[in-house]
Amino acid sequence: MTSGAAAVAQGHGHRDDVGAKLGMWLFLFTELILFGGMFIVYAVYRFSHPTEFHVAATELDTLVGTINTIILLTSSLTVAMSITAIQKGNKWLSFTLVGFTVMLALAFLVNKYFEWGHKFEVGLYPGSAILLNKPPGEILYFGLYYVMTGLHALHVIIGVVVLAGMMMFIAKDKITRHSYVRLEAGGLYWHLVDIIWIFLFPLFYLLH
């Protein structure tokens, strides 16, 4: 990195938070379209196998799904509150709130782990003898279930890493009441993770 370019990298001599957020929104669009591809596949197969999707969905535990939905919605609240906190200059409150968000994200993953684990125990996973004996629509349903919630869980994990980075930035005063666009971007990412779950939850757990 050249010395001048380093200065440029710090913000081109002047700060442009609007531009930084524009870039973040564009990135979020690409994430939405990534999942959009999955939603198209889901729509196509749901259309061609409506009854089998219906039957397969009864295998899922609505209670676990609901608890995870509540966890994620709450985590979106805490990350939004952390931004307000830093705007008001309350550094450690902001730090704690992001920490809460991370804890909630981990709770979501633990829940997910047990949910998937249970499915594996009863032999509902791609390639299992039990699943292969079921009609194609149910195989597709569980294929999509694992791919879509798996990809979402991967985003939760990335989100945890991002939020942990935000905690570090807050602690080191890289995010302050005068410069918090990074936290806003991190928060936006976390809301994306949340909103995708808002669509996954009814599609897999409630439509039966």
Add this chain to the structure above:
Amino acid sequence: MTTSAFVTEATEPDFYHVRTKHKGILAWVLSTDHKRIGILYLVTMAFFFLTAVLLGLLMRLEMLTPGKTIVEPQAYNTFFTLHGIMMIFLFIIPGLPAVFGNFMMPILIGAKDVFFPRLNLLSWWLFLIGGILALVSVFLPGGAADTGWTFYVPYSVRTTTNVLPALLAAFTLGFSSILTGLNFITTIHRMRAPGMSWFRMPLFVWSLYATAWIQVLATPIVGITLLLVSLERLFGVGIFDPALGGDPVLYQHLFWIYSHPAVYIMILPGLGVVSEILPVFARRTIFGYKFIAYSSLAIAFVGSLVWAHHMFTVGMSNTGVFVFSFLTFLVSIPSAIKVFNWIATLYKGSIEVEVPLLFILSFIAQFCIGGFTGLMLGTLAINIHVQDTYFVVGHFHYVMFGGTGFGLFAAMHYWYPKMFGRMYKKGPAVLSWLLLTIGFNVLYFPFFVMGYLGMPRRYYDYLPEFQTSHQISTLGSWILIVGLVIMIANLLISLRKGRRAEANPWGGETLEWKVPSPPPLENFHEIPVITTGPYDYSKYERVVQEAK
């Protein structure tokens, strides 16, 4: 194009000679300077391009005689797969935007760098990792992928070759492409110099802007699709496997939802380069500036809605087929607008025949042939006849190589003095242009004839009646390669031996010609204030008027 003073101090070192934090190779691979990143892309891309050229040359050699000439059928399958993957994901898609877009776009809009310089460097690293993955897949046990660059299921799920690393490579390269697009959109929105309104932007920037939107909006779809194929191979999820209820045609839809717009990612910057270079050597303001700018956006928009014309023979509904055929025809309107405007720009210009212009003239002619054969392919009745034949291969090589490839060569010869601060020799450059143009047409024109007569693409063997055409075509590949070698040798030798280039060797009016060659680290000492459009050649036009 501006009134404010440009500071072109000779005392300020150019970006090659500034003091850097790291030394040696690290000063390059860790640099966030858009110019250095542009050159990094140029070097890596040239490497992959030459590898893919070599594979293409070997394929042509194999087709010299029916049956085996030099390699076995399986090797031929991996050749065309790798040729496609490398040419598309490692050369044509990043070619103009990542090399010349990176180097020139910030200068063209009067900025010191792109908006996210570190993200820009990350894009290059992802590009490099993707390229290495593609190369590694060749040498791992199991053999190189043999699916063709389209990775069609169910074969891509069943074959035992290294499809997985190739898929991962394409995925990584897609991610790199998305980040470049995102960076460019943000840069163009937020960093234009004062006075540089949207309609004072150079047309190359307009085309990069349209391209960037396609990169951002279309690439994620191919990302998820390739990911699904990977998961299919790893876990047998069943989404594309007919044995488990999946639908392979759905894969084709998802693949082309990206990959057709990707065709416009490839060609739009090429069209932008033509619009950029023509007015300079015609010494005329570009004809129909706004139409050219809007037509880029129109191509990007309509081009996103035509994907299923790759799939007319898979058994879609008649309604679907008609709609996609109609939309395909619509794309020709903005494309033709560009061609007409270019011709009108040349009309009554004070044309100066320089090397970049020669490449541009070849571009226009070859792009027209590629475009018209595209219309033939979009026609339902003809499409059934020539689907999956050499006709299709001829068509997309005319657009991609005859168009974008030549556009890239033109850009190389146009911006070379700015990028490297030296002039190349004109004689060898003209000779290389001549050989490349002749070689290209001798190589690919017989494809149309063979395809129309029924020669299927991707076949290792052929019937004896095609031999003459195949041999003419192979001869063309040799002429082409000679031209390419001369061009590259000339450019490489001139790096050291060429005479020093002044700031504005072509008499261009856009901003890059107002800064020294090569530019200093932050491009502009002082951000310029823009007061006119980008191609103001009124002084030449006045002279022409007075002469009458």
